[in-house]
Every structure is written in structure tokens, then in C-alpha cells.
Amino acid sequence: MKLDTLRGHLDALVLAVLEPGPLHGYAIISTLRTRSGGTLDLPTGTIYPALRRLERAEYVSSDWSIVGGRKRRTYELTAAGRRALASERDTWKAFSNIVGGVLGTD
Amino acid sequence: MKLDTLRGHLDALVLAVLEPGPLHGYAIISTLRTRSGGTLDLPTGTIYPALRRLERAEYVSSDWSIVGGRKRRTYELTAAGRRALASERDTWKAFSNIVGGVLGTD
DNA sequence: TCCTATGTGTAGAATGCCGATATGAAGCTC
DNA sequence: GAGCTTCATATCGGCATTCTACACATAGGA
Numbered sequence: 363m364k365l366d367t368l369r370g371h372l373d374a375l376v377l378a379v380l381e382p383g384p385l386h387g388y389a390i391i392s393t394l395r396t397r398s399g400g401t402l403d404l405p406t407g408t409i410y411p412a413l414r415r416l417e418r419a420e421y422v423s424s425d426w427s428i429v430g431g432r433k434r435r436t437y438e439l440t441a442a443g444r445r446a447l448a449s450e451r452d453t454w455k456a457f458s459n460i461v462g463g464v465l466g467t468d
Numbered sequence: 469m470k471l472d473t474l475r476g477h478l479d480a481l482v483l484a485v486l487e488p489g490p491l492h493g494y495a496i497i498s499t500l501r502t503r504s505g506g507t508l509d510l511p512t513g514t515i516y517p518a519l520r521r522l523e524r525a526e527y528v529s530s531d532w533s534i535v536g537g538r539k540r541r542t543y544e545l546t547a548a549g550r551r552a553l554a555s556e557r558d559t560w561k562a563f564s565n566i567v568g569g570v571l572g573t574d
Numbered sequence: 575t576c577c578t579a580t581g582t583g584t585a586g587a588a589t590g591c592c593g594a595t596a597t598g599a600a601g602c603t604c
Numbered sequence: 605g606a607g608c609t610t611c612a613t614a615t616c617g618g619c620a621t622t623c624t625a626c627a628c629a630t631a632g633g634a
Contacts, residue, residue, distance in 0.1 A: 366620080367476045367563050369591060378571050388612050398566045408591055410614055415590090431599060432612055451571055457473050458564050460504045465484050465557055467564075472589075472622060494581050514622055516583055521621090538581055538630055 368402075372412055374450035375402075377421060377443055384438040387413055413437055421446045474508075478518055480556035481508075483527060483549055490544040493519055519543055527552045 368375070379385065379393045387409055394402045416422045421443035427434050439447070462468050474481070485491065485499045493515050500508045522528045527549035533540050545553070568574050 366591060367559065368567070369475045369589090369621085370473045371567055372591080375567065375570050386612080387614095394570065397570050401562065402566060405592060405594095406613075407593065407595095407615080411590080414614095430611085433599090434612070451573055453473065454567060454571055455573055456507065458568065460507060461474070461477055461481065461560060462564065464481050464500065464503050465560055467557055467561055475589090475621060478622080492581080493583095494579095511623060511625095512582075513584080513624070513626095517621085520583095536580085536631070540581070 371450075371454065372404075372408070373416060373421075374447070374454060376409070376412060376416060377439065377447040377450060380422065380437060380439045380443070381447060384436045386434045386436045390437075416443070419446075477556075477560065478510075478514070479522060479527075480553070480560060482515070482518060482522065483545065483553040483556060486528060486543060486545045486549070487553060490542045492540045492542045496543075522549070525552075 375394060376390060379390055379397070385393065387406070390413075391404050391406070391409055394404060413422065413424075417424055417437070419442075420440055422437045423440055424435050424437050427436060481500060482496060485496055485503070491499065493512070496519075497510050497512070497515055500510060519528065519530075523530055523543070525548075526546055528543045529546055530541050530543050533542060
């Protein structure tokens with residue numbers, strides 16, 4: 363499956379995996395890979411720019427730490443991020459209903 | 469809803485509305501608008517380049533005609549187009565399951 | 575006469591995902 | 605101790621695709 367397909371929906375996915383609690387970039391990638399049964403394998407060149415974009419939009423905030431001698435940047439949802447996630451869920455529902463309806467895959 | 473959201477899925481929608489029978493560009497726009505309850509209102513600058521792309525890929529073929537004094541270019545699915553549509557439906561199912569699953573909107 | 579609907583089309587800008595590449599530490603195997 | 609894999613962050617250029625804005629043209633109703 364062409365992963366370019368998720369263009370425009372990546373932010374929603376990232377916000378969703380951050381909902382239960384903070385994660386760092388690499389963990390976000392593996393969480394998404396696990397949750398999708400291996401199908402969704404985001405390259406780092408996709409996730410890190412996305413996180414910077416989300417941070418600029420103030421949907422997430424980040425903190426540096428050192429774990430096992432490795433530098434980690436951990437991201438956390440802000441209040442605005444939670445609102446954005448709710449809105450993204452609504453958008454997704456509307457979008458998937460429309461596409462599913464037109465394609466006849468309901 | 470940002471229509472940019474459908475990036476990567478437009479081809480599937482166009483192929484789907486062409487499935488029952490040939491249509492011209494303008495009719496494709498209004499069909500999609502009707503079927504989406506008005507939400508999907510594609511600009512001509514989106515649909516015409518998309519149709520040329522689909523024709524280059526040989527998923528559709530086109531024929532000119534004159535109806536009511538106006539020139540019309542009517543597009544029809546090819547055999548390859550029907551196969552592509554089937555494949556797009558599979559892609560959509562996989563994609564929407566994954567996104568719906570991660571977002572928790574099932 | 576003008577506006578709206580019908581109908582096709584292009585050019586340029588913006589968006590944003592991806593591939594390639596770079597850096598570096600930890601830990602394991604041979 | 606050399607080399608490999610995993611963990612971890614990051615940038616840059618390329619590229620495909622959608623959107624905005626424009627241009628052109630006919631038919632028909634107000």
C-alpha cells in the first residue's frame with residue numbers, strides 16, 4: 363500500500379497515539395507499526411518534520427531527557443492538541459463516510 | 469472540511485463514479501457533489517488534470533461529442549481502469565481500517 | 575443585456591510525504 | 605576490537621498532487 367495515502371491524516375494518527383501519554387518520536391513510529399499490524403512503517407523523514415509542525419501549531423510540547431545514555435525528545439499533547447484530536451476524529455468520520463459511500467465499501 | 473484531505477483518494481472516487489457508465493468532467497463533479505451531500509465540491513482545476521492523468525495511465529478513455537451546442541469530453545473506464553478501481557477499493561479498506569483503528573472511531 | 579449554468583482547460587503556488595543521508599551511543603557476537 | 609543491529613534524532617531535496625485564479629465559450633432565463 364502506498365503510504366502517501368495517509369497524506370493529510372498523519373497528524374490525526376500522531377495525536378491519537380499521544381493521547382494515552384507522552385512518547386518520543388521513535389516510540390511513536392513503533393507504536394503505529396504495532397497498531398497497524400506492521401503496515402504503517404513511517405520513515406523518520408516523515409515523523410520528525412511532522413512533530414515539529416505539531417509543536418509549532420502548539421498541539422504538542424516536547425522535553426529532552428537522557429535514557430540509557432541516549433538523548434530522547436518526548437512529546438506530550440497540549441490542551442489545544444486534545445481539541446485538535448477531537449476535531450480530527452470528526453473530520454475523519456465525515457471523510458471516511460463520504461469516500462466509503464462513493465466507493466460502495468460500507 | 470479541508471478538501472486536501474482526499475489527496476491520494478481522488479482517483480478512486482473518479483473511477484468509482486465512472487463505474488456505472490461514461491460521464492463527462494462536469495458531470496463527474498456534480499455526481500460527486502450529490503453523492504457527498506454537497507460536501508465534496510471539486511474545482512475544475514482539480515478534476516481536469518486528474519482525468520488527464522487517468523487517461524495517461526490508461527484507466528479511462530475519452531471521446532468528444534457535441535450536446536446542445538456545447539463540446540463535451542466523455543470519459544469511460546477501460547479494463548485496466550476496472551482493475552485499478554478494484555485495487556483502490558482494497559487499498560481504501562485497508563487504509564480506513566488502520567486509521568479508524570488507531571483513532572478509535574470504529 | 576447581463577447573469578447563471580454548462581462545459582473545458584491551463585499556469586502557478588502551496589502542501590507535505592518520502593528517500594537518502596548524516597550523526598552517534600549502546601549492546602551483542604565473533 | 606571489529607562489525608552489526610537497535611535505538612534515537614534530524615535535515616534536505618525531490619516529487620506528486622491538489623487548489624486558486626484565470627481564460628474561453630455556448631445556452632437560456634431574467
